[in-house]
Amino acid sequence: MAPNQLPAVLFAALAVILALAAPLRAGDPDMLQDFCVADYKSLKGPLRLNGFPCKKPENVTANDFFSNVLAAPGNTNNPVGSAVTAANVEKLPGLNTLGMSMSRVDYAPWGVNPPHTHPRATEIIFMLEGSLDVGFVTTAGKLFSHTVCKGELFVFPRGLLHFQRNNGGAPAVAISAFNSQLPGMQPIAMALFGASPQVPTDVLGRALQIDGGLVEAIKSKFPTKY
Incomplete structure (x- = not known):
């Protein structure tokens, strides 16, 4: 194999390895302990990374x-x-x-x-x-x-x-x-017509090929959640 061909071969091999590894990331991350019972009380604020804090093992039932x-x-x-x-x-x-x-x-x-x-x-x-x-x-x-x-x-x-x-x-x-x-669950109709702030009427009208009045009529059936 010519020396100038080596980088291309290594790049191709790396691409294959990354492609094979990608499906392994499709689900929730694997845990590193027997269990991690969610401790709702110790969660402060909305920020968390793939789960709740763990209860102390002695408090688990x-x-x-x-x-x-x-x-x-x-x-x-x-x-x-x-x-x-x-x-x-x-x-x-x-x-x-x-x-x-x-x-x-x-x-x-x-x-x-x-x-x-x-x-x-x-x-x-x-x-x-x-x-x-x-x-x-x-x-x-x-x-x-x-x-x-x-x-x-x-x-x-x-x-x-x-x-x-x-x-x-x-x-x-x-x-x-x-x-x-x-x-997670995202109902399509609610996402389009019940979002807050609302998705602009002209955007929905063009996407669905309907006039703005009809978009507003549909929005009225989906009160915003937030």
Whole structure:
């Protein structure tokens, strides 16, 4: 090999190594101890790095690893006809640094879990009751959709826009699992029309190819959260 070819080969090898290493950073960081039960009381201010401070081990009890938050159905009496009940690190302190969480989603007949993303996690759903029409959209704009029935699974890749719809006249229930202790959820409609400060009307009008009056009418249905 010619001497002047060596830097190019080393650069190519480094690029391959970095490409292979990138997927290893896709989930929450690995912990370096048996557990780190979230100590909500010692958290001062909103700033934290991938988790809550740890409780002192002598103050940890079995209750820190237990929750019945998913036992009761959510209230689906709302405009979309669904309710998400999260079991993440904010509800179950023993999840802190473990890189996983769950949710229960209840659906009224024909109810919808509107298009949304989970920026920090991949999601897998398991149907407990009923059946759903589900789908996600790739960054290339392709829709992958399927009907998921009782006892079946479906996976939504991390960060991609997805939705679920109860396709029957009876209630449905699904359990979701995530590879993050706090996956986050960003409903698309709320992000566009309920942000505070508001996304400019002319920006939304041009993006959605609709007039400003219609944008304002839609915004009125999404009161700001903050």
